[in-house]
């Protein structure tokens with residue numbers, strides 16, 4: 001089969017590699033679509049520490065069941081459409097045993113630490129596959145994974161009852177978080193992004209207000225602040241907008257060594273809550289449901305899928321902030 005292979009950071013090729021065979025408990029998925037995300041840029045640049053090289057990346061994917069290995073107990077007919085939760089956790093470490101699998105001490109993931117879905121076929125644990133209903137195509141199915149991350153983020157914020165929100169970043173994750181917030185009882189959501197086209201999409205998806213620069217909001221106060229940019233100065237800027245009793249969700253991935261300037265006095269005196277959100281935690285099935293029912297509609301985010309041979313172009317577009325969500329259709 002054909003697959004993207006990264007031999008080392010900065011170097012990739014479209015390679016002919018052996019077809020995967022399903023081990024015990026595994027199925028083979030024929031990949032229909034796989035999303036390109038910021039993590040893939042970090043893997044290309046050698047900035048995602050758990051990645052071993054060579055690797056075939058790709059962790060946001062959907063496809064059809066092409067083969068079933070031994071000892072698969074769950075009913076997944078050949079040809080069935082599935083989206084796959086890429087999370088791999090050990091189940092026995094302290095974090096897993098306390099129900100926080102996403103913080104597993106032996107954390108791994110399809111496309112991040114083992115072969116992923118920028119390939120025609122990929123082997124996955126059958127229990128990670130979620131059936132998709134008719135009418136959900138592979139590109140929509142590939143949006144379940146990022147939505148599952150956003151659902152976990154929403155849960156980390158906690159209950160909402162009309163709270164005003166400042167949301168920085170109108171990329172894929174920001175726009176999915178926006179829709180979830182609007183549908184889950186948040187008050188008016190203000191979206192901040194430098195890219196006009198993204199702000200237009202945010203307005204269509206329910207943002208009460210859109211601004212191109214945080215400075216336009218000076219003097220405003222919000223009950224919830226969300227960073228979906230991963231840019232440290234923006235995390236600082238959006239946290240500064242919190243009123244007393246405010247809640248901050250750090251969702252974007254900043255460089256590991258970055259720090260933030262939130263005042264400990266404010267955390268104490270204003271009872272500011274700071275929360276992080278890491279990947280997926282039992283949020284994949286709800287995300288399938290949200291897309292299947294149309295409650296969340298990722299379609300305004302999507303560009304036409306590109307072939308494997310255009311993987312480099314897709315990464316460049318993600319880097320340049322062109323379009324919103326790009327997929328590879330192997």
Ligand SMILES: [Zn+2]
Nearest residue numbers: 037038039060
């Ligand atoms: Zn991703």
Ligand SMILES: [Zn+2]
Nearest residue numbers: 090093096104
């Ligand atoms: Zn574990």
